[in-house]
Amino acid sequence: MPGKLRFIALKEDLMPPIQLPDGGFTLDASTSVVKQKTHFLECVRSFWTITPMDEKSGHRGLASLFKNPDVIFLEVHGGQTPPLWETIPKRTLRHSLGSFMYPQFVYKELGLPYNTVNLVLTDFQLKRLEKYLKQLIPPMAVFAPRLDEKTFYPPDKKERLKARKKLGVSDKEIHIVYAGRYIVTKGICQLLHIFNLWPMKNAKVTLVGGFTPDFPLQQAGASHVTFKNYFERHFIRNKQGVEIKLMEPQGPEGLREALWSADLFVYPSVHEDENFGMAPREALLCGVPVVVADFCGLHPLASQMPWGGIATYSTCHGSRYSLKQFRDLITQAIGRGKEYSHFEYSALVKKECDPRLSRANLQEAIKSLLKAPLKTPHDMQSAGKQVMRNLFRYADERIVRAFINKNNDLPDGMFVDGTGLPFSQNEFFRVIQGMYTTMPERPPVEAGSIWRGFFKLALWDSEKSLVEFGFPGPRMRCYNNREWRTLVSCVRAESKGEIIFSPRKTAEKKLIQELVDLGYIVPDSY
Numbered sequence: 195m196p197g198k199l200r201f202i203a204l205k206e207d208l209m210p211p212i213q214l215p216d217g218g219f220t221l222d223a224s225t226s227v228v229k230q231k232t233h234f235l236e237c238v239r240s241f242w243t244i245t246p247m248d249e250k251s252g253h254r255g256l257a258s259l260f261k262n263p264d265v266i267f268l269e270v271h272g273g274q275t276p277p278l279w280e281t282i283p284k285r286t287l288r289h290s291l292g293s294f295m296y297p298q299f300v301y302k303e304l305g306l307p308y309n310t311v312n313l314v315l316t317d318f319q320l321k322r323l324e325k326y327l328k329q330l331i332p333p334m335a336v337f338a339p340r341l342d343e344k345t346f347y348p349p350d351k352k353e354r355l356k357a358r359k360k361l362g363v364s365d366k367e368i369h370i371v372y373a374g375r376y377i378v379t380k381g382i383c384q385l386l387h388i389f390n391l392w393p394m395k396n397a398k399v400t401l402v403g404g405f406t407p408d409f410p411l412q413q414a415g416a417s418h419v420t421f422k423n424y425f426e427r428h429f430i431r432n433k434q435g436v437e438i439k440l441m442e443p444q445g446p447e448g449l450r451e452a453l454w455s456a457d458l459f460v461y462p463s464v465h466e467d468e469n470f471g472m473a474p475r476e477a478l479l480c481g482v483p484v485v486v487a488d489f490c491g492l493h494p495l496a497s498q499m500p501w502g503g504i505a506t507y508s509t510c511h512g513s514r515y516s517l518k519q520f521r522d523l524i525t526q527a528i529g530r531g532k533e534y535s536h537f538e539y540s541a542l543v544k545k546e547c548d549p550r551l552s553r554a555n556l557q558e559a560i561k562s563l564l565k566a567p568l569k570t571p572h573d574m575q576s577a578g579k580q581v582m583r584n585l586f587r588y589a590d591e592r593i594v595r596a597f598i599n600k601n602n603d604l605p606d607g608m609f610v611d612g613t614g615l616p617f618s619q620n621e622f623f624r625v626i627q628g629m630y631t632t633m634p635e636r637p638p639v640e641a642g643s644i645w646r647g648f649f650k651l652a653l654w655d656s657e658k659s660l661v662e663f664g665f666p667g668p669r670m671r672c673y674n675n676r677e678w679r680t681l682v683s684c685v686r687a688e689s690k691g692e693i694i695f696s697p698r699k700t701a702e703k704k705l706i707q708e709l710v711d712l713g714y715i716v717p718d719s720y
Contacts, residue, residue: 199560201238201287202259203268204275205246208235226472227291230315231270233340234289237549237556244268249276260284266563269310283570285563286310289337292467294323295490295630296412297622304330304581304589309569311559313337315470316546318493319630326590326629333566335559338547341475345446348481348536349454357454362439366396368528370436371456371482373402373449373473374463376425377409377418378665379512381462381487383649386429386438388521390690391646393435402441402452412466413512413623416613416666424665428650449473453480458527461486462504462520464513466627468492478543481536485523487515490630498542500533501526505720507636508628510608510620511713514636514648518718592634596625607660607671608712637720639707644718645695651714653682653693662714671709681705694718 238244247256259265260282269275269288290312293299303312304327311333314320323331349357363369374380382401389399405422430438444452453459459477461484470491474484478495488496488503496503501523504515534542586594597618604617614620628634639645649664658678659670673681684697684706695715697703709715 198264199242200262200265201242201244201268202247202265203235203244203270204249206249207231207268207270208244208246226470229472230291230339230470231289233552234270234313234337235268237337237553238268238287240553241557249279253278253282257282261568263564263568266560281571283568284309285566285568287313287560287563289313292469294319295467295469295626297619297626300327300626301581301622303332304584309563309566311335311563313556313559315339316491316494319469319490322490322629326593327588328590329588330584333559333562335555335562337552337555337559339470339472340549340552341472341479341543341547342446343479343544346450346453346476346479348479348540354454357451361400361452361455363398363455368394368397368457369455370397370399370458370460370524371402371452371477372399372460373444373452373477374461375409376401376403376405376421377465378411378421379463379465381464383425383429383665384462384515384517384520385460386434386436387649388517388524389436390434391517391692392521394524398437398439400439400441400452400456402444402449404443411666413615413620413627414609414613414666415615416610421665428663449476450480453477453482456480456482458482458524458531459484460524461492462515463487463492464489464506464515464631466512466623471495475543475547478539481539483527483531483534483539485520485527487513488632489513493630494546495543499527500530503632505633506631507633508624508631509636509711509713510605510624513627513631514713514716516716516718516720517646517648519720592625592628593622596622605708605712607669607714610666610669613666633720636707636710637717639697639703639710641698641703642696645697645706645710645715646692646718648713648716650691651693652691653685655682660709660714671712671714673705677705 235244256279260267267284267286269286286309288310294314313335315338317336320334320336323334372382372385376382407419407422409418411417441452453476459474459482461471461474464487468490471486474486474492474495477484484495484499486492486495486503487506489506492503504520504523506513506515585597599621602617608614647662649662652661654661657672659672661668661670680701684695684702686694686696688694695706697706
């Protein structure tokens, strides 16, 4: 590999993160992104220098610069390249972050000669893209983030006892910890809901993090503006089947102390760009066993735990999983968590995130980029036609089917009124997300199977509607007289106002399957 390469990056992507005046810690969507971006830039700088460029630089000068065979453009912020730069032929090394979990980015990249190597964070994501996109997959390499092994490590007995005392955890209590943002796709509603359904004695749940009111809920076309009120109303003010404690966002040392006090770390996230999951890996570094959703970046962790992960599938309203399986895995993990020592859990994640492997992969990615001939990007009109031809020729049939069905009407009950996306966008979103779930399709409804709400459900008899008190919500599915009689015939009431569905007849199974597809209900078992 040439020793004197020139790397160009936008000035704003090289800016250091803003420090709070009081030295405090803030948690938002950029927190993990900054860690990943910093590691990436440090790794590049360990070999070569990076020159900052203003996005307003002239087209002629940039075109001349990027023609040089030793010049590479670094794109380090999820594809936020200025439109002018997009039209210039150049070799690009792109840290994709979670971009390949979004339909618009996948669609943009299908088979187009942009002279780009994309870095993804796990081998699992790379293999899934190869499986579903086949020949359409753009050039890729795996670049796992670096973990902070100096801060996060297993405690000794004294450190663990001190941490438990500080967080108010007694010797007899089982301490379950979640750390991260409080947004609905991270699964914190389901975490507390399962203890309301199936209480656990001597258990305490601590949530470490904070609410993000301005965060968009992509798959529902909504935002988290009122999520704090919703969460407090449903899960804090109402007594749950477990003691709950909320902690403010913590810096590295504060988070480490919370992890040292834990018996189990849970992270049931199906967040739309959950491409890695730093918090559960930091928990493993501290020797804490984890229960995570088997979804994209969390899959490597789920596959290494003795009890596995929470099996996921994709619906029109976001990815889903069985609440019963989630609760059972927690029980298993608490019982079997001591099968590995603290240091064995720590070793598992260190192997996955070995910085030496990331450096080697980065060098190989750059070698392949330098070998490829420089091509002129397609104009948007011809690019769209080329994508469609490639799509129907090579892509997995589920992706093709999503495009064929793009003109279907929006299903009744899919969104809260005033929110949502055109059905074509949402259907493609479901398929792309399904590339990274345990099962690419929703589970079929069998006679006698048991289904319950992913959020709390209620029957509204006077309106002949099933109401989901989820977020955003409530949303509801309305029925005619005949459908309503069929639906309620397979409903059974449980304690605490919960309802479950157990269909037997063909008409019942059909109505229940629709609710599964829309994401209202999930199975107790697969």
